[in-house]
Amino acid sequence: MKTFKPYYAVIFTSTRTEEITGYAEMSELMETLAKKQEGFISMDSARSDVGITVSYWKTLDAIKNWKQQTEHVIAQKKGIQEWYSWYQVRICKVEREYDFNK
């Protein structure tokens, strides 16, 4: 049996305002910077009626460090002021996983 090492997921669910100025650039910058953080594993994003971004991290400390990262703090502030009408953040422990590949 394959051993599984738990890791962590941050599920960020959001709805956008109509303000688009600076949003795409900031999203891209945040993705670039998150990937450079210690403990980052991967991330996925999609948007339909709601946006869902899930980022995966090795430890809770890695998540905490990313939350406090300087540019990310600025992005969070601008997100609240301008880009999001609502968001929810969930911190989760990934306990099990499986996949399918054609």
Add this chain to the structure above:
Amino acid sequence: MKTFKPYYAVIFTSTRTEEITGYAEMSELMETLAKKQEGFISMDSARSDVGITVSYWKTLDAIKNWKQQTEHVIAQKKGIQEWYSWYQVRICKVEREYDFNK
């Protein structure tokens, strides 16, 4: 301090094939049926390059029951045969959450 009762998230990340026959109808049916399951809390879906559906459940047993639900088993089989080129399922324990509302 608000007490937080942990619950569970199933993160389903996927890429689609070009086969569209029956997909939208099945998605809708699965959403309807999932919502009727004991222990179901809520779900969110979005699709861009990848699709992300996150469903939330009160217990691991509720997730197991949904995985084994008759129509859902058929949907999973058709998903593998026809609609998905790849998918990944992660079972997570939601340990913390916070939100923002404008």
